[in-house]
Structure formats: structure tokens, C-alpha cells
Amino acid sequence: MASVGFGIIGCGNIGPVHAAAIALEKRAKLIGVSDVVEASAQKLAGQYGAQAYGDYRKMLENPKVEAVCLCVPSGLRAEIAVACALAGKHILSEKPLDVTTKRIDKIIAATEKAKVLLGCIFQSRxxxxxxxxxxxxxxxxxxxxxxxxxxxxxxxxxxxxxxxxxxxxxxxxxxxxxxxxxxxxxxxxxxxxxxxxxxxxxxxxxxxxxxxxxxxxxxxxxxxxxxxxxxxxxxxxxxxxxxxxxxxxxxxxxxxxxxxxxxxxxxxxxxxxxxxxxxxxxxxxxxxxxxxxLKGLSSEGHRRQIADFARAIREGGRPTVEGREGRVxxxxxxxxxxxxxxxxxxxxx
Ligand SMILES: NC(=O)c1ccc[n+]([C@@H]2O[C@H](COP(=O)([O-])OP(=O)(O)OC[C@H]3O[C@@H](n4cnc5c(N)ncnc54)[C@H](O)[C@@H]3O)[C@@H](O)[C@H]2O)c1
CATH class of the missing domain: 3.30.360.10 (Dihydrodipicolinate Reductase; domain 2)
Structure with missing residues (x-):
């Protein structure tokens, strides 16, 4: 199976855990990382040989980025997710999908319309x-x-x-x-x-x-x-x-x-x-x-969920924890x- 190209939006605490998990997973390849604090994006990109972006919208223009991990603060996700869906990118979002069900419904509607996959990180599953x-x-x-x-x-x-x-x-x-x-x-x-x-x-x-x-x-x-x-x-x-x-x-x-x-x-x-x-x-x-x-958090749960998401993309299936599950x-x-x-x-x- 050809690996899926991933981009990460948000390089704070959890963004690097996604980068480490992608690096460990053969079905995934890290293409780009983005953060409004450009130095954070550059630091993470440098560690994994990825491209750094200050503006995530530039990263969405890269055709090698097929899926995006959303690692920004929880209440910022709906607008970014809608932009990702419009750009045709699959979305694997950190938990909670957003801060209200009203905002989550916007994400679900945009991804369904764009026919891209939406997954919610719940690595404990x-x-x-x-x-x-x-x-x-x-x-x-x-x-x-x-x-x-x-x-x-x-x-x-x-x-x-x-x-x-x-x-x-x-x-x-x-x-x-x-x-x-x-x-x-x-x-x-x-x-x-x-x-x-x-x-x-x-x-x-x-x-x-x-x-x-x-x-x-x-x-x-x-x-x-x-x-x-x-x-x-x-x-x-x-x-x-x-x-x-x-x-x-x-x-x-x-x-x-x-x-x-x-x-x-x-x-x-x-x-x-x-x-x-x-x-x-x-x-x-x-x-x-x-x-x-973060000190005690391993990237293994994220690796397993990223593998599951990549498999769903390549095999035309559904991720184990879909957006609607994340809403519950x-x-x-x-x-x-x-x-x-x-x-x-x-x-x-
Ligand atoms: N699954 C888990 O176990 C787990 C653990 C920690 C955090 N999280 C989740 O991850 C999310 C982020 O948490 P964190 O602790 O990493 O926060 P953080 O504040 O450390 O990092 C957020 C990053 O997003 C960046 N950012 C903000 N707006 C942006 C934009 N428009 N474009 C690009 N980057 C932008 C910030 O500059 C910052 O670097 C939260 O929703 C949190 O719930 C999940």
C-alpha cells in the first residue's frame, strides 16, 4: 500500500506526537507542518524532513498532502476543517472534534459534501x-x-x-x-x-x-x-x-x-x-x-489510529472512529x- 501523505496543522504540544506517530507508521508519510508561530513549524519540520508553513492554507495547496491532522486549540477547528474539506483533504482531528455539537455539525456537513473522510482521535480505543x-x-x-x-x-x-x-x-x-x-x-x-x-x-x-x-x-x-x-x-x-x-x-x-x-x-x-x-x-x-x-503520553495510540485512518483512505473504507462517533x-x-x-x-x- 502506497503511504498516505499527511500534513499537521498546529505544532504545539500534540502536533509533535502526531509527527512521531506518522514517522513510526509505514502507511503514512509526513509532508508538511504548519503553525501560526512559524518557528514552531520550522522546528518540527526540521526534525522530520517535512516542509514548514506559516499559513496552513498554503499547505493545503500541496497535492502531496492527502490528509491533515488538526492539532490546533479545540475551538478553532470548524473553520480550518471546512477549508481542509473544500481543498479535498481527509481530516483526522484531535479530540474534541470542536467545542460544541453545533460547530461539529458544520465539520461533518462540510466533509460529507466534499466526500472526504473525517476521523476523531480517541487513541484509547x-x-x-x-x-x-x-x-x-x-x-x-x-x-x-x-x-x-x-x-x-x-x-x-x-x-x-x-x-x-x-x-x-x-x-x-x-x-x-x-x-x-x-x-x-x-x-x-x-x-x-x-x-x-x-x-x-x-x-x-x-x-x-x-x-x-x-x-x-x-x-x-x-x-x-x-x-x-x-x-x-x-x-x-x-x-x-x-x-x-x-x-x-x-x-x-x-x-x-x-x-x-x-x-x-x-x-x-x-x-x-x-x-x-x-x-x-x-x-x-x-x-x-x-x-x-505529555510527559507520560506515548505516540503508539496515535500511530495505531493514524494507520487505521490511512487504511480507510487507501482501501475506500471508513475510519474506526468517524466524525459522528466523535460528536457523541x-x-x-x-x-x-x-x-x-x-x-x-x-x-x-
Ligand atoms: N489525544 C490526546 O491525548 C491529546 C493530548 C493533548 C492535546 N490534545 C488536543 O490537541 C489540541 C491542541 O492541544 P495542545 O496542548 O497541543 O495545544 P497547544 O496550545 O500546545 O498547541 C496548539 C498549536 O496550534 C497553533 N495554532 C493556533 N492557531 C493556528 C492556526 N490557525 N494555524 C496553525 N496553527 C495554529 C498554536 O500556535 C500552537 O502551536 C487540543 O484540542 C487538545 O484537546 C489531545
Whole structure:
């Protein structure tokens, strides 16, 4: 398979992780990188032998760029994505796809009209153990799903929020510990448990100053299938703990920490269970964002998702996490914020 030419827009924290992931993936080749801070683009381009652009629109004119990774601040994506779609480029966007479902709908409409693929980065779905849980759910091994939890008890310093004017704002971050950090586990929770029907919630700002958004949130969910759920999120808990997702049913339970299974128990055992249990002590392929936004993050999850996206482009298929899937988590988080604001139980679907 001929490799797919990629461009990156936004060379801040996560742009270099995309560049490293593309360099590791044979189905992808980095052609260009762009940043309004031209020095950032030049530095990253120099590391990977790519072309640097100050204006992403110039990069879109390069026919070798077939797909674009959107790594700009979350609330800047809709306009850039529409320009990418009009230029005929496939789009693999960082999470959240944008900061509101209204803005995400513009991206989806533009990509559908231009017939280009739209993917949303949720690298946590690509860990081997998350895939094991999904498989066990499909095989009915959990029995009736009755409880699902996501706990993101992380730490982000005041300096982290102060490092970019967009951080912690409604307009460009779209929310706090749920919209920026917890969204990965919220996506996994819905992927495992199914659509959420209703939510009650509370949010607060407890450990930082100058933020418009929450650094503490709790939500109680009812899923469409009748299961219950709890989301706990924070970026104010020192020193930060592994992000956890738990799936519980009448015939089995699984606990995932930073993409790694820590508990795996079924009423009816299968031979594969022993092999899975033997990997409990292994490090996660995803790394951990518990205490630092990037120090613990590995590029392997991104590499797997970029490979999946490139395969979809070359083989005429669909990416595993499409734009519409990326919209689901943002919709739930919007409803959590509404429930916290109004004190009411809010219908999600
Ligand atoms: N998947 C993950 O685990 C993960 C981890 C970190 C960040 N992210 C996401 O990545 C996005 C960026 O976060 P970050 O921490 O890298 O932010 P950042 O502020 O470090 O980097 C953003 C970069 O975009 C550049 N930029 C802004 N407007 C631009 C434009 N019009 N054209 C080109 N470049 C432009 C900025 O100059 C900056 O270099 C956020 O949406 C965040 O949610 C995802």
C-alpha cells in the first residue's frame, strides 16, 4: 500500500506526537507542518524532513498532502476543517472534534459534501485491552450490563492552564476536566456501555484560579439499556491517578487503568482469560496523562489510529472512529454541563 501523505496543522504540544506517530507508521508519510508561530513549524519540520508553513492554507495547496491532522486549540477547528474539506483533504482531528455539537455539525456537513473522510482521535480505543473489553461485550460475556464508571482523577498545574490563553476558556477549550481531559474515558464508557439516556451532574472550580470552566465534575448516568453509570473528573487532584474505566455486568467485570486491564473476571472462563491476566503488570501502550499532559503520553495510540485512518483512505473504507462517533462524547459532555447548570435531569439522546 502506497503511504498516505499527511500534513499537521498546529505544532504545539500534540502536533509533535502526531509527527512521531506518522514517522513510526509505514502507511503514512509526513509532508508538511504548519503553525501560526512559524518557528514552531520550522522546528518540527526540521526534525522530520517535512516542509514548514506559516499559513496552513498554503499547505493545503500541496497535492502531496492527502490528509491533515488538526492539532490546533479545540475551538478553532470548524473553520480550518471546512477549508481542509473544500481543498479535498481527509481530516483526522484531535479530540474534541470542536467545542460544541453545533460547530461539529458544520465539520461533518462540510466533509460529507466534499466526500472526504473525517476521523476523531480517541487513541484509547486502540489499546489491546480496550479492544478485549469491547470483544467480550459483543460476545455477551458480561451478561446484562448494569454499571459503568469512568474516573479521571488527574492533576494539571496552574502553570499548565496559564501556558496558553485558550486553556480553560469556554470559547476555545469548550469546558474543563471533562471536555479536555476526561473525554477519552467518557468516549470509552459510551463505546462499552452504549448510548446514555439521562444525566444528573454537578461541576465546580476548586483547585485553580482564572478558569471559566470546571476542574471538578461528577455525573450520574442512566444508559439506554437500563444500566447505571458514574463519571468522576478532575484536574485538581494531586498527584493524579491512572484514568479508570469499569464495566460491570451480571456475569462479569473488567477494570481498565490507562488502557491496561487490571481486573478481568467472568463467571464462565475462557482459555484466553489466563493470557490476559498474565499481562496485568505490563505497562500501558498509551502511557498516562495522570500528572502531566505529555510527559507520560506515548505516540503508539496515535500511530495505531493514524494507520487505521490511512487504511480507510487507501482501501475506500471508513475510519474506526468517524466524525459522528466523535460528536457523541461532546454531546454527552454538553448535557452534563446543562444538568450541572440547571440542577435538572437532562435527556441526552
Ligand atoms: N489525544 C490526546 O491525548 C491529546 C493530548 C493533548 C492535546 N490534545 C488536543 O490537541 C489540541 C491542541 O492541544 P495542545 O496542548 O497541543 O495545544 P497547544 O496550545 O500546545 O498547541 C496548539 C498549536 O496550534 C497553533 N495554532 C493556533 N492557531 C493556528 C492556526 N490557525 N494555524 C496553525 N496553527 C495554529 C498554536 O500556535 C500552537 O502551536 C487540543 O484540542 C487538545 O484537546 C489531545
Amino acid at each position: 486502540f489499546s489491546d485491552d480496550a479492544l478485549q473489553i469491547r470483544r467480550a461485550i459483543d460476545e455477551g460475556r458480561f451478561g446484562k450490563l448494569i454499571l459503568g464508571d469512568a474516573a479521571i482523577k488527574w492533576y494539571r498545574s496552574q502553570a499548565y492552564y496559564d501556558s496558553g490563553a485558550w486553556r480553560g476558556t469556554w470559547k476555545l477549550d469548550g469546558g474543563g476536566c471533562l471536555m479536555n481531559q476526561g473525554i477519552h474515558q467518557i468516549d470509552l464508557l459510551q463505546w462499552f456501555m452504549g448510548p446514555v439516556k439521562t444525566v444528573r451532574a454537578q461541576t465546580a472550580l476548586v483547585g485553580h484560579t482564572g478558569l471559566e470552566v470546571e476542574d471538578l465534575a461528577t455525573a450520574i448516568l442512566e444508559f439506554e439499556n437500563g444500566a447505571h453509570g458514574v463519571i468522576e473528573g478532575s484536574t485538581a487532584i494531586w498527584p493524579g491517578h491512572p484514568a479508570r474505566v469499569e464495566v460491570h455486568g451480571t456475569a462479569g467485570s473488567a477494570v481498565l487503568e490507562d488502557g491496561k486491564l487490571k481486573s478481568w473476571a467472568f463467571e464462565k472462563r475462557k482459555p484466553i482469560d489466563k493470557k490476559i491476566e498474565a499481562t496485568f503488570d505490563r505497562a500501558s501502550v498509551l502511557g498516562s496523562g495522570a500528572g502531566d499532559p 462524547a461532546v454531546n454527552l459532555i454538553e448535557k452534563i454541563y446543562e444538568a450541572a447548570r440547571t440542577g435538572k435531569t437532562v435527556r441526552v439522546a
